[in-house]
Amino acid sequence: MLPAAAAAVTKEPVTRMSLRRVSLITLLLAMSASAFAGVLPDDRADVLYHLYDGGGVEIDGPSVLVRKKVGKSVSVVGNYYVDMVTSASIDVITTASPYTEERKQWSLGADYLRGNTTMRLNYTSSEESDYDAETIGFSVSQDMFGDLTTLTLGYAVGDDLVRRSDDPLFERDLDKQIYSVGLTQILTKNLISTLNFETLTEEGFLNNPYRSVRYADAGTALGYSFEPELYPNTRTSNALGIRARYFLPYRAAIEGEYRYFIDTWDIEGHTASLTYIHPWRDFTFTGKFRLHDQTGAHFYSDLFSRAQATNFRGRDKEISALTSYTFKLKVAYEFLNDDGNNWWFLKKGKISASIDMLRVDYDEFSDLTALAPIGSEPLYQLEADIIQVFVSFWY
Amino acid sequence: MKTRPVGRIALALLVLIGLSACGPIEPWVKPYERDKLADPIMALDGDAVSTSYIQHVYEAREGARGGEGAAGGGCGCN
Numbered sequence: 001m002l003p004a005a006a007a008a009v010t011k012e013p014v015t016r017m018s019l020r021r022v023s024l025i026t027l028l029l030a031m032s033a034s035a036f037a038g039v040l041p042d043d044r045a046d047v048l049y050h051l052y053d054g055g056g057v058e059i060d061g062p063s064v065l066v067r068k069k070v071g072k073s074v075s076v077v078g079n080y081y082v083d084m085v086t087s088a089s090i091d092v093i094t095t096a097s098p099y100t101e102e103r104k105q106w107s108l109g110a111d112y113l114r115g116n117t118t119m120r121l122n123y124t125s126s127e128e129s130d131y132d133a134e135t136i137g138f139s140v141s142q143d144m145f146g147d148l149t150t151l152t153l154g155y156a157v158g159d160d161l162v163r164r165s166d167d168p169l170f171e172r173d174l175d176k177q178i179y180s181v182g183l184t185q186i187l188t189k190n191l192i193s194t195l196n197f198e199t200l201t202e203e204g205f206l207n208n209p210y211r212s213v214r215y216a217d218a219g220t221a222l223g224y225s226f227e228p229e230l231y232p233n234t235r236t237s238n239a240l241g242i243r244a245r246y247f248l249p250y251r252a253a254i255e256g257e258y259r260y261f262i263d264t265w266d267i268e269g270h271t272a273s274l275t276y277i278h279p280w281r282d283f284t285f286t287g288k289f290r291l292h293d294q295t296g297a298h299f300y301s302d303l304f305s306r307a308q309a310t311n312f313r314g315r316d317k318e319i320s321a322l323t324s325y326t327f328k329l330k331v332a333y334e335f336l337n338d339d340g341n342n343w344w345f346l347k348k349g350k351i352s353a354s355i356d357m358l359r360v361d362y363d364e365f366s367d368l369t370a371l372a373p374i375g376s377e378p379l380y381q382l383e384a385d386i387i388q389v390f391v392s393f394w395y
Numbered sequence: 396m397k398t399r400p401v402g403r404i405a406l407a408l409l410v411l412i413g414l415s416a417c418g419p420i421e422p423w424v425k426p427y428e429r430d431k432l433a434d435p436i437m438a439l440d441g442d443a444v445s446t447s448y449i450q451h452v453y454e455a456r457e458g459a460r461g462g463e464g465a466a467g468g469g470c471g472c473n
Binding site: 261279382 | 436
């Protein structure tokens with residue numbers, strides 16, 4: 001933990017906690033059906049710099065991904081990823097102290113191709129001062145029907161350890177399992193689609209050890225006080241996503257995507273996006289609009305009527321009812337073409353830059369920094385820019 | 396809400412076994428007709444390191460997760 005974090009008596013690491021919780025999900029996402037299974041992925045290296053800036057939170061760092069074939073039927077992949085977090089978010093300035101933190105994650109994986117079957121094994125480890133996570137996943141993809149169809153079955157298991165920076169005796173476990181089924185289908189000469197279904201079960205310490213909920217307290221000047229949040233110990237979620245990409249009559253592509261999400265906390269979500277991809281000479285331009293809408297968890301409340309009002313209680317804005325909008329612009333320039341003329345051992349090189357402009361409107365999460373009378377606080381709104389710059393090489 | 400993920404996986408396996416017993420199905424898009432599908436702009440997982448990162452951001456900012464597969468071929472990147 002960095003010195004600033006050590007100095008914080010209470011800190012509010014929802015960003016880091018949330019990021020950690022998703023590592024298992026991203027692992028499964030990464031193991032989902034690729035468009036053309038039965039062929040090993042290209043040998044490729046990516047060096048990415050990422051920056052998230054918004055809502056008083058700044059997260060940046062590198063991600064390096066290297067993939068290489070070993071023989072004709074095995075491809076290995078390694079990834080090193082860092083999040084450097086500086087947080088003075090709405091949650092932090094309301095109930096805790098700003099902090100800085102660093103999270104490091106590495107993963108190793110291997111693909112084994114045998115006939116029309118690809119087997120994948122992947123291990124991911126993530127570490128920070130108060131949270132460790134290990135995940136391992138396995139998936140099998142089978143090409144069928146003249147390689148028009150690829151079916152993928154996946155399973156992953158995660159073992160997390162939650163701690164508190166201000167209490168060395170605090171340790172809680174969190175176990176996760178993901179079951180996934182993916183189907184990639186070539187529908188026409190111009191149209192490819194995917195269907196993905198995932199079930200994620202979690203059991204253990206699911207709430208944030210630093211987070212608090214707000215309850216009405218007439219004995220205080222503000223009219224409210226805070227107490228620790230308390231989440232259920234289990235959560236099961238189901239997500240069904242469908243996606244289709246179409247090659248237009250001229251050289252450009254359009255993609256539509258929709259996802260339905262529901263879980264045992266009564267969060268129900270709809271996510272839709274539309275993407276347009278247009279190449280021009282050695283450039284490729286991409287524009288995307290994404291919309292996400294969700295209901296809140298049944299134990300969420302912006303203001304509880306009294307202390308310990310319910311068995312479970314939470315005020316994490318991520319589990320409140322919200323609507324988010326993202327507009328993305330991306331440009332990629334291929335500075336080394338795949339025309340057979342290698343530069344040293346490199347076949348192809350590309351540099352890409354993108355910005356995602358994110359806005360989140362919370363339906364039930366008040367902005368307490370406005371210092372308005374209780375019950376009349378304005379709703380919070382988050383705006384953030386997400387920037388990525390990366391260089392990719394094929395060899 | 397009760398869910399039975401193992402049951403769903405078993406059902407998917409049964410469907411797979413059933414499909415494999417159906418005999419050969421003629422591919423309606425021949426391999427030589429897939430040039431447009433092979434164009435890099437049609438790659439669903441074109442930049443896995445970037446796609447995984449942005450999904451990671453969404454999962455940290457929203458309550459929903461998963462179901463957005465095809466982020467890459469075996470990378471555990473995040």
